[in-house]
Every structure is written in C-alpha cells, then in structure tokens.
Amino acid sequence: MKAIVCVKQVPDTSGKVAVNPDGTLNRASMATIINPDDKNAVEAALKLKDEAGCKVVVVTMGPPPAQGMLRELLAMGADEAVLVSAREFGGSDTFATSQILAAAIKKIGLEDDDVVFCGRQAIDGDTAQVGSQIAEKLNIPQISYAADIKKEGSTVTVKRMLEDGYMTIQAKTPCLITCIKELNLPRYMSIKGIMGCYSKPVEVYDYNALKDDPLIDPATIGLKGSPTNIFKSFTPPQKGQGKMLEGADMAACEELAAALQKKHII
Numbered sequence: 472m473k474a475i476v477c478v479k480q481v482p483d484t485s486g487k488v489a490v491n492p493d494g495t496l497n498r499a500s501m502a503t504i505i506n507p508d509d510k511n512a513v514e515a516a517l518k519l520k521d522e523a524g525c526k527v528v529v530v531t532m533g534p535p536p537a538q539g540m541l542r543e544l545l546a547m548g549a550d551e552a553v554l555v556s557a558r559e560f561g562g563s564d565t566f567a568t569s570q571i572l573a574a575a576i577k578k579i580g581l582e583d584d585d586v587v588f589c590g591r592q593a594i595d596g597d598t599a600q601v602g603s604q605i606a607e608k609l610n611i612p613q614i615s616y617a618a619d620i621k622k623e624g625s626t627v628t629v630k631r632m633l634e635d636g637y638m639t640i641q642a643k644t645p646c647l648i649t650c651i652k653e654l655n656l657p658r659y660m661s662i663k664g665i666m667g668c669y670s671k672p673v674e675v676y677d678y679n680a681l682k683d684d685p686l687i688d689p690a691t692i693g694l695k696g697s698p699t700n701i702f703k704s705f706t707p708p709q710k711g712q713g714k715m716l717e718g719a720d721m722a723a724c725e726e727l728a729a730a731l732q733k734k735h736i737i
Contacts, residue, residue, distance in 0.1 A: 472525040472584040474516035476549070477572055477605065478509040480533050480540045481595045505540055508590025510657040512650040515620055516588050517548045517658065523622065526550045530575055532560060532568060538673055545668040546660035552671070553579060557678040562694025565596070569604030570692055574684040575676050576609060584625055587647040591616060599649070606647035608686060613647040614640050618654055 483502040516527045529544045531537050532555040541552035555575045563571060576587060587609075589602035599615075606613030618637065619630035622644075631638045632651055660668075681687045690696050714730070716723050731737045 472523060473580075473582065474519050474525050474527045474586050474588060475576055475579060475581070476509070476512050476516045476527065476529045476544075476588045477576075477602070478513065478529055478531045478540070478544065478590070479506045479593050479595075480504070480531060480537045481506045481593050503536075503540070505543065506590055506593045506595075508592060508594075508650060508652060510590075511652055511654050512588040512590045512648075513544055513547060513549065514655045514657040515617070515648070515650050516586075518655065519586065519620075519622060520548065520550075528553065528579055530555065530572065530579065532556070532563075532571055532575070541673055542668045543660060545671045545673075546664035547658060548661075548664060550671065552673040553676060554673060555676045555681070559678040559689070559693050562697060563692060564697035564699045565598050565600040565604060566699070567692045567697045569601050569608055570686045570688075570696075571681065572601070573605050573608040574681045574686040576605070577684060577686075578676060578681060581609065581611075581645050583645060585645045586622065586627065587611070587645065589647065589649045591649050591651045602647060602649040609645075609647070611645050611647055612642040613649070614642055615649040617648050617650050620648060620650075620654070 480503045483504045513527075513529065519525055520527050527549045528551045529541060529549045530553040531541060535554070535556055537556070538554055541554060545552055553575060555571060560571055581587070587605065589605065591602075592599035593601075603613055603615065614627070614629045614631060616632045617629045618632040621628045625644045626641055627644060627646060627648065628639065628641050629648060631640060632653060678687070688696070694700075716727055728737065
C-alpha cells in the first residue's frame with residue numbers, strides 16, 4: 472500500500488511579490504516555500520503510514536531546485552520522492568499540470584489499495600483544480616475538502632468541510648483526497664529525519680521518462696498545450712494610512728460624519 476502525495480513549491484507571498492515586465496511572476500527572485508495545504512496532505516499520508524505501515528511517496532513538478540523541498544518532506548518522514556522536471560513541461564496551466572502529474576503517478580504505480588493526497592489549493596494560483604483533474608485523468612474517485620480521514624481496508628471514510636456544515640463520504644481505493652488546513656497539524660522535521668533524508672531516493676522524471684504515456688501529448692502540455700494563460704500578475708497597491716479621530720464629543724461625531732459623506736459611504 473502506498474500514499475502518494477502531490478506537492479508544489481510556491482513563492483513566499485508573505486514578502487513582496489516580484490513581477491516581470493510582461494506581467495508574469497518572477498519566481499527566480501522570490502523565496503519559495505512548501506505550499507501550506509500540501510503540508511497537511513503530507514501529514515495525512517504520514518499519519519496513514521503510522522497507522523498502517525504504508526509507503527509514502529511525494530511527487531512534485533518543478534525546476535531542479537525543487538529537490539530541496541522534497542528533501543524537507545523526506546526529513547518529515549516520507550520514504551521516496553519524485554521530481555517531474557523538463558523544459559517541455561514549463562508554463563503548464565492546471566489542465567496541463569494535471570496531465571503530467573497523472574502520468575507521473577501512473578509511472579510510480581497506482582495499486583488497488585493506494586491513496587493519492589493533494590492539498591486543497593496552492594497559494595500562488597488558488598484554483599483548487601489540479602487535484603480534481605488528476606483524479607479525473609486517473610479515472611479514480613475523488614473527495615475534496617477533507618477535514619477527517621479514516622481508512623479501513625479498501626474503504627476510506629472522509630468528513631468533508633462545506634460552507635454550512637459537514638458531509639461524510641465513503642469511497643473505495645484507489646482514490647484521491649484533497650486536504651484542508653483544519654485536517655491536521657503538520658509535524659516538524661526530526662533530527663533523525665534530517666540526517667537520513669539524503670540517503671533516501673529522489674527520482675527525476677523528465678519528458679523522455681513520461682512521453683510514452685497517452686496523457687503526455689505535446690499538444691496538451693506545457694505553455695502551448697495550456698488552454699488558459701495568466702494575462703497579468705501585479706502587487707496590489709498599498710492602502711493609505713488611516714486617520715484616527717479621538718474624542719466622543721459632538722465635534723468628533725460631525726468630523727466623522729463629514730468624512731463618511733465625502734467618501735459617499737453615507
């Protein structure tokens with residue numbers, strides 16, 4: 472039994488977002504982090520490993536430096552890591568990315584008792600589309616917004632978080648589950664894990680490794696094969712400094728009312 476986790480290295484949006492002249496993100500000049508929701512997905516897989524003794528494989532699509540992120544996940548407790556990296560994959564939107572990741576998961580080997588975990592969404596795109604599209608292309612059930620997960624044999628029981636409550640769903644494996652931050656608290660890397668992470672394998676899948684899969688069609692991967700493109704990315708302008716009114720007398724009330732009327736709030 473395996474738990475396969477799809478993770479993404481994303482720009483650290485807590486700092487300034489760098490933008491190229493053409494409006495695209497300048498990822499090379501920005502610090503990167505592990506996508507927060509993906510860490511919850513990794514923790515879900517590691518918890519399943521603790522309970523059932525399964526193997527945890529983490530997979531990401533990105534440039535060669537993403538191996539550093541994979542090493543962090545190996546230090547957390549993952550057993551194997553796969554980096555999907557090739558120039559042919561560059562510029563992929565969610566549709567093309569899901570094509571490539573689905574092909575990578577098939578190459579890793581998806582068996583009857585396996586579970587694929589994804590984060591709910593990535594903080595750079597916020598689309599929440601890739602996980603669902605991977606499940607569709609693998610032709611397996613998917614359960615999104617998981618707030619609690621239990622696995623018994625070939626059945627998973629998931630409590631989904633909705634806007635106004637919860638829904639409990641059962642599905643047969645193999646299946647795909649997208650995880651939210653309320654699901655768990657991701658563990659830290661251990662000293663033993665850090666010392667041993669470089670002895671664990673990180674396999675690289677390039678274009679040649681996946682090209683024989685029917686999903687890897689040059690017409691549906693990379694920038695040319697992406698039906699959607701980012702028109703422009705920009706840093707929102709900072710709001711001006713607010714004005715504080717002190718006092719509770721009539722003069723302060725009149726000043727507040729005048730300011731609100733000027734802005735057409737009242």
